[in-house]
Amino acid sequence: MQMAELSGASGVPVATVKFYLRDGLLPPGEPTSATRAAYDESHVRRLRLIRALADVAGLRLDQIRHVLAVVDDESTSCAEALGTALMPRTADAGPDPEARRRVDRLIRRWRWRVGPDSRNRDSLARALSVLDSLEHPMPDEMLDRYAEAMHQVADAEVSSVPTDNRDRAVLHAVVGTLLVEPVLASIRRLAQEEISRRRLTGRLRKGRRPRRPARG
Amino acid sequence: MQMAELSGASGVPVATVKFYLRDGLLPPGEPTSATRAAYDESHVRRLRLIRALADVAGLRLDQIRHVLAVVDDESTSCAEALGTALMPRTADAGPDPEARRRVDRLIRRWRWRVGPDSRNRDSLARALSVLDSLEHPMPDEMLDRYAEAMHQVADAEVSSVPTDNRDRAVLHAVVGTLLVEPVLASIRRLAQEEISRRRLTGRLRKGRRPRRPARG
Numbered sequence: 001m002q003m004a005e006l007s008g009a010s011g012v013p014v015a016t017v018k019f020y021l022r023d024g025l026l027p028p029g030e031p032t033s034a035t036r037a038a039y040d041e042s043h044v045r046r047l048r049l050i051r052a053l054a055d056v057a058g059l060r061l062d063q064i065r066h067v068l069a070v071v072d073d074e075s076t077s078c079a080e081a082l083g084t085a086l087m088p089r090t091a092d093a094g095p096d097p098e099a100r101r102r103v104d105r106l107i108r109r110w111r112w113r114v115g116p117d118s119r120n121r122d123s124l125a126r127a128l129s130v131l132d133s134l135e136h137p138m139p140d141e142m143l144d145r146y147a148e149a150m151h152q153v154a155d156a157e158v159s160s161v162p163t164d165n166r167d168r169a170v171l172h173a174v175v176g177t178l179l180v181e182p183v184l185a186s187i188r189r190l191a192q193e194e195i196s197r198r199r200l201t202g203r204l205r206k207g208r209r210p211r212r213p214a215r216g
Numbered sequence: 217m218q219m220a221e222l223s224g225a226s227g228v229p230v231a232t233v234k235f236y237l238r239d240g241l242l243p244p245g246e247p248t249s250a251t252r253a254a255y256d257e258s259h260v261r262r263l264r265l266i267r268a269l270a271d272v273a274g275l276r277l278d279q280i281r282h283v284l285a286v287v288d289d290e291s292t293s294c295a296e297a298l299g300t301a302l303m304p305r306t307a308d309a310g311p312d313p314e315a316r317r318r319v320d321r322l323i324r325r326w327r328w329r330v331g332p333d334s335r336n337r338d339s340l341a342r343a344l345s346v347l348d349s350l351e352h353p354m355p356d357e358m359l360d361r362y363a364e365a366m367h368q369v370a371d372a373e374v375s376s377v378p379t380d381n382r383d384r385a386v387l388h389a390v391v392g393t394l395l396v397e398p399v400l401a402s403i404r405r406l407a408q409e410e411i412s413r414r415r416l417t418g419r420l421r422k423g424r425r426p427r428r429p430a431r432g
Contacts, residue, residue, distance in 0.1 A: 045350070045351070048349050052346050052349070056343065056346050112406060112410040113410065113414075114409045120402050120406045120409065121406070123398070123402040124399065124402035124406065126398075127395075127396075127399040127401075127402055128399065130268050130272050130398075131391070131395060131396070131399070133268070134261070134264055134395065136388065138399060139376075142376065143399075145368065145369060146369060146399065147407070149368050149369045150400065150404040150406075150407040151407045151410070152364070152365050153361060153365045153404060153407070154410070154411050156358060157358075157408065158411045158412055172352065175350055175352045176352070177404075177405060179346060179347060179352070180354070181397070181401050181404075182342075182343040182346075183344065183347070183354060183362065184362055184366065184404070185339075185343075185397050186339040186340035186343055187340060187359070187362050187366045188369060188370060188393075188397075188400070189339070190328060190330050190336045190340065191366040191367045191369070191371075192370040192373060192374060193328075193331070193334060193336065194328040194329065194330050194370070195367070195370050195371055196374055197329060197330070198329075199374060
C-alpha cells in the first residue's frame with residue numbers, strides 16, 4: 001500500500017507517519033520509485049503500537065523509542081522484556097534511599113527473589129515516596145494485599161505468554177505489561193464502585209427496621 | 217511563607233507557581249502588601265498534589281483542573297470521587313459499541329451492580345479495543361481473574377477510606393485511585409519478574425538429571 005493508504009489503515013496522519021519514518025521508529029517501505037515506497041501490514045501494526053504506547057500508556061517519544069528498541073533487539077529475552085528492560089513509569093531521578101530500603105524489606109517479606117538491580121524496585125520506591133509526600137502513606141498491610149493480588153494476576157499472565165516464537169513472546173510481554181495497565185486500572189475503579197455501592201446498601205439495610213415483624 | 221519559600225518547600229519553580237495561581241488551580245495567598253502575599257502549608261500540599269497528578273498520574277492540565285474541581289466541590293460525595301467523577305485515563309472518544317456490550321456482559325457475569333452510565337465501563341471498553349487493534353485480544357477468562365484480584369484490592373481500599381471527615385475522604389479517594397495506580401503497576405511488574413524467574417528455575421531443574429541416583 002502507499003503512504004495515503006497506510007495513513008488511512010492506521011488512523012495516523014500522513015505528516016506523523018513521515019515523522020516516524022524520519023525518526024526511525026517506523027522502518028522504511030519498499031521503494032517503488034525515487035519518491036514513493038510500498039508499505040504492508042507490518043507497518044500498520046507498528047503504527048498502531050506506537051500510537052497505543054503514546055496515547056494509552058502515556059509514554060513520551062524517548063520512552064517509545066526505548067520500548068521499540070527492546071522489542072526489535074533480537075537478543076532481548078522474554079524475561080527481560082517483562083521485567084527490567086521496560087521503562088519505569090515515573091521520573092528518572094533515583095528514589096529516596098529510605099523508600100528503597102522499605103521496598104527491599106517488603107520484597108524479602110513476600111519471599112520474592114527479584115533481582116537486586118531490578119528497576120521495578122526503584123519504581124515502587126518512587127511511587128511510595130510520592131504518597132508519603134502527599135501525607136497519604138501506604139501501610140505495609142495494604143502493600144501485602146496488593147502483592148497477593150498482583151501475584152495471582154501475574155501468574156495467569158506469565159502462563160499466557162506464547163513460548164513458540166521469540167518475537168511474538170517479546171511483543172506480548174511489552175503490550176501485556178504496558179497496555180494492560182489501563183484494563184486493570186478500569187477494573188479496579190469498577191470494583192471500587194461496586195464495593196462502595198454494596199457497603200452503602202448494607203448500611204442502609206442495617207439502619208432500616210423491617211416494616212412488619214415476621215409472623216409466627 | 218512567601219513565594220520563594222513556597223517554591224522551595226514544594227519543589228515547584230516560581231514561574232510555575234505563578235501560572236497555577238493565575239489559572240486558579242492554586243488558591244491565592246493572604247495579601248501582605250500590594251505585590252506580596254503569604255502562603256501556608258495548605259498551599260504546599262496543593263502544589264504537591266498538582267505535581268503528582270501531572271508527573272505520576274500523567275494527567276493533562278484540563279484533567280487536573282477537573283480532578284481538583286471534584287475535590288473542591290463540597291457536594292461531591294466520596295462514592296462519586298471514587299467512581300464516576302474521575303476522568304477516564306484514555307482518549308475522550310466514545311468506545312466501540314461492541315467492546316462496550318462486552319464490558320456490560322462481563323460486569324453482569326461478575327454480578328457487579330455498577331451504574332449503567334459509569335464512565336469506567338467506557339474506559340474498560342476503550343482499553344479492550346486498543347488491545348484488539350494490536351491483535352492482542354484479552355480472553356474473558358483473564359478478565360475474570362483480573363476482576364477477582366481487583367475486587368480483593370478494592371475491598372481493602374474502600375475499608376481504609378476515612379469516614380469522619382468529608383474533605384479527607386474525598387482527597388483520600390482521589391489520591392488513592394489515581395496515585396496508587398503506579399504502586400500497583402510496579403508491584404505487578406515485580407510479581408511478573410518473580411514468576412518468570414521461578415518458572416525458568418523450575419524448568420531448568422526439571423531438565424537436569426540428578427548427578428547421582430539416590431542411595432538405598
